[in-house]
Amino acid sequence: MTPNPSGDPGRWSDLSRPPLNAAALRRALTGADSIWTSLEVVERTGSTNTDLAARARDGSAHEGAVLVAEEQTAGRGRLEREWSAPPRSGIFVSMLIVPPVPQERWGWVPLLAGVATASALARTAGIDTKLKWPNDVLVDIGGEERKTGGILAERTDVTAEQGSGEEGNGEEKRSGGAGIVLGIGLNVSLHEPELPVPSAGSLVLAGAQAADRDPLLRAVLRSVEDWYGRWAAADGDPVASGLLEAYAAGCATLGRHVRAELPGGGELVGEAVAVDSDGRLVIGTEEGVQRPVAAGDIVHLRGDGGHGSDGGAEA
CATH class of the missing domain: 3.30.930.10 (Bira Bifunctional Protein; Domain 2)
Incomplete structure (x- = not known):
């Protein structure tokens, strides 16, 4: 960081991160x-x-x-x-x-x-x-x-x-x-x-x-x-x-073993087998039923190179 004339580091003084034009x-x-x-x-x-x-x-x-x-x-x-x-x-x-x-x-x-x-x-x-x-x-x-x-x-x-x-x-x-x-x-x-x-x-x-x-x-x-x-x-x-x-x-989710944390508190565990024509994630359960998920928090379960959902930039 390069100090500004006032002696404060300054919000825009990091030369490695120039402002957008x-x-x-x-x-x-x-x-x-x-x-x-x-x-x-x-x-x-x-x-x-x-x-x-x-x-x-x-x-x-x-x-x-x-x-x-x-x-x-x-x-x-x-x-x-x-x-x-x-x-x-x-x-x-x-x-x-x-x-x-x-x-x-x-x-x-x-x-x-x-x-x-x-x-x-x-x-x-x-x-x-x-x-x-x-x-x-x-x-x-x-x-x-x-x-x-x-x-x-x-x-x-x-x-x-x-x-x-x-x-x-x-x-x-x-x-x-x-x-x-x-x-x-x-x-x-x-x-x-x-x-x-x-x-x-x-x-x-x-x-x-x-x-x-x-x-x-x-x-x-x-x-x-x-x-x-x-x-x-x-x-x-x-x-x-x-x-x-x-x-x-x-899509890295397809073919993975996932847990869908559904709105309202329920969850669904199974293999993510497809994205359908409505953009929903289709999950195949252990019971052999395929269920589409329109909204939910998806967790790539450990053992499949698991990955949660926190930590990236959002708007």
Whole structure:
């Protein structure tokens, strides 16, 4: 750390973790040919998902808005888990989308984001990742699977602009229906002492060829746009868009002995045999029954290279 003139270390003095270039990111990612309509980088916030959802509701953020934080102090994952990380040590980004497909297919959005993130990291960071159903990104560190990223998709009300008021006093607002705030969090440059739990990892610890967050963020957003376009063009059909095949190919959960901790306190133990066309994890029990799980916390049981669900970045 390099001290600033006041003598305090300063939030932004770690030269190994430079700030994102917001202007360059906007030039590269937003425009007429992109689904991303705006991009803002803030220095510090609790949760980019929470902030963007609030903006969507009050009409100050519109479809295609992207919000990025240099530091996130209360990132949220599934089951309202909280997570934080040092400034500029990761990617913390949320996007506002309004999928033009039947809402019963919106459950595929977090799985789509997982496929997009994995392919972006393979191209840009040169590392192989695996996906843990439904929303974790895993990397291999010393032969052990560790969570380096998390995805959180949340439905939100979206307020749309209607146009000018009667006397030109500004723009009236109207309900624009529902949308999704899609958050992706990635541990990029965290070192072992900085990890929230031992089961967490980072791209640097996994041997990433590059840890520059600017190209990583560009790659992730472009990959999400690509997969989102394919999925939307197929009216949300995961088979026709190739999404189901791609997710199954990269899913570390399939073929594993797992425990599904279900909403309400129940659990289901068995082999994860498939992801069905609704994005649900199908578990084969010892009784020979196959049961689809739409929501739950999945634990890869020990003896199968087990991996829990805590420790990765969330939005």
